[in-house]
Amino acid sequence: MREPNAIDFWRGLALVTIFVNHIPGNTFERYTYSQYGISDAAELFVFLAGWSIGIATRGRDGRPEPRGRSVLRLLSRTIEVYRAQITTMALALAMIAGTALVLDNPLLLEWHNAGGFFADPIQTMVGFALLTHQLGFFNILPLYVVLLGIAPVFVLLARVSRLAALALSFGLYFASLVFDWNLPSWPGEGDWFFDPLCWQLLLVLGFVAEDWNRRSPWLRTWSVRLVPVGIAIVVTGIVLSVLEIRPDPVLVPEPRLLFTFDKTYLTPARLIHFLGMLLAFQTLYAVLAPRLGPVAGYLTGLGRNSLAVFSIGSLLSLAAQLVRFWTGGGVFVDVSVVGSGLIALGFTAWFVEWRSRKPRPSSPPA
Amino acid sequence: MALPQAAALLAASLTLAAPCLPARADPAAPAPTGATGPATVVSPPKTAVMTAPGPEGAEALDVTLSPECRVPGSKLYTLARLGAVKLALTEKRPVRVLTVGSSSAGLGASATYPVKLETALERSLPDVDVVVESRGMQGEIASGAAERLRNMVAEIEPDLVIWQVGTHDALARVDAEDFANALDETVQWIKGHEIDVVLVTPVYTASLASDAYYISLVHKVQAVAAREGVPVVQRYEAMRYLSGQGQKGEGHLLGSQFRLNDLGLRCMAEHVTRAITLSLLQADAVVTGTTKAPAAVIVPPRDAAVKATVPPPPVLIAPGD
Secondary structure (H helix, E strand, O other): OOOOHHHHHHHHHHHHHHHHHHHOOOHHHHHHHHHHOOHHHHHHHHHHHHHHHHEEEEEEOOOEEOOOHHHHHHHHHHHHHHHHHHHHHHHHHHHHHHHHOOOOOHHHHHOOOHHHHHHOOOHHHHHHHHOOOOOOOOOOHHHHHHHHHHHHHHHHHHHHHHHHHHHHHHHHHHHHHHHHHEOOOOOOOOOOOHHHHHHHHHHHHHHHHHHHHHOOOHHHHHHHOOOOHHHHHHHHHHHHHHHHOOOOOOOEEEEEHHOOOOOOOOOHHHHHHHHHHHHHHHHHHHHHHHHHHHHHHHHHHHHHHHHHHHHHHHHHHHHHHHHHHHHHHOOHHHHHHHHHHHHHHHHHHHHHHHHHHHOOOOOOOO | OOHHHHHHHHHHHHHHHHOOOOOOOOOOOOOHHHHOOOOOOOOOOOHHHOOOOOOOOOOOOOOOOOHHHHHHHHOOOOOOOHHHHHHHHHOOEEEEEEEOOOHHHOOOOOOOHHHHHHHHHHHHHOOOOOEEEEEEOOOOOOHHHHHHHHHHHHHHHEEEEEEEEEEEHOOOOOOHHHHHHHHHHHHHHHHHOOOOOEEEEEOOOOOOOOOOHHHHHHHHHHHHHHHOOEEEEHHHHHHHHHHHHOOOOOOOOOOOOHHHHHHHHHHHHHHHHHHHHHHHHHHOOOOOOOOOOOOOOOOOOOHHHHHHHOOOOOOOOOOOO
């Protein structure tokens, strides 16, 4: 088990934010930081995933592990995430269908993109396995599967030249913005909710930043000097989102996606805002951790076990949505569902670590 | 609505409409049974719409619809002008339609709602190429989904947005006022870019028939449509009417309501098409329409609609208040 650290702490915070924001309409939604900026927890989550790849593919001394091992490690992680996506989607669809039956309420079958599965199961089952049919709120893991799948290219390239890896990543990002490249949905029309061709940039940035941060005193100096710039960007983000000021996507010049605020394509405004957040809050963990006590321990626990916590969190968010709909919502219901959800997330993290500590009969200690 | 009243109104509107209608039969009219004459669109007061489904036969069914989808006009739509679509027709270019909403997702591959919609629109607008793009949309109008819709509109640049709205906000129990404000703002935005909007109310289901919150959300969609002068397809009312038409007691494994959902999807394409076709014809044919008195619509020759150069002011037949 890792010691508490900044990465796990922020990832834990991103997980809690995603859990709360995935219960739309609930009382606590308006208190998450996503409501006060252009970017949100998804950016943080993907960036930290890249950062973690940087840590995982190197030894403790900072030397990269053998290439083949890195590729296999990423492949193994890709499979794990794919399995998590398939499992959570299947359970989510069963929860929606089951609730619709119990409440005798077909409205629920039209839950965010679930309608296609129930109306059109033959094609949609194929799309389900291909990750091209995604339920609303269940579309981060498909992004993550693709990102981990293509990560070896960037990881190996960065061993030759970090600049080349960044250039390839930026190039793909800009081309996708200019030409509207995205992976298609199927059988429904349209594209992926998170465009992997754009979002890969954050993963690569996280990966390269981890490396540079470790070995470049220049970067560390400058990132501290730039804290005021970060704060200015964060304040601008708060003003823009509170006043709901944003460009009209029909009126902006071409290429449109360079100017709009669009989550799907991680448009430049979102990227700049996220980088501003990074600059502004980079040193905050050291300040917060001693003062937060058990909260910091809780959040880093979630962050250490992010895949399990995220998967269970997705299902708990859905369960909370269904409970809110069934009961009609209200502050009492919101406190109950969010409170018990947070406890369940903590238990999930603890349980995963307990299971890994417990010797398994199939793998006796060497 | 009583029959004599409907007949009187029909007669009245015939008189009103006559001067602007060429006196010839319309070979392209979508009505398969010519003997029934003009399709009537009658809007009773809102209270009647929402609380008391009329007894069968009290009002003429719209016979241009498939038998299993037949619903009286008042249960089906309120109409308004569709300027952008009309412009596309005048310029003889393809009509680009963006259909958004929960039933628009995942159905592109088989002959369900979006595909049926395209077919139905092309059938009722012969010689017109209709291109339907359908998108599912996650999220609530009151938080985020409205913004996504704007990006979608910017990407697809449609002439018409058919927006099946309210399901997700209802599931999230979003405050009805917040929902209405966000919807109103977004409809204004779409219209502000010279794009037509047709709103579609969420599904009817017996288990929510007495849910005051849900009904208020359906009302909000109608109210926003009335305020903004855009057509609304009463999917809720249509399904409720159909659910009262002997669908009960079939002993289906999942209960009648679950079959109705499927039927609702299939009929929705027809219902939406009917509302659009009539809306296209309506502004040129009807010279009056108030929120108090129900009005009737006559289907004129399609040419008449296309050739109109100076469209009359927007006419809205909304449920009376």
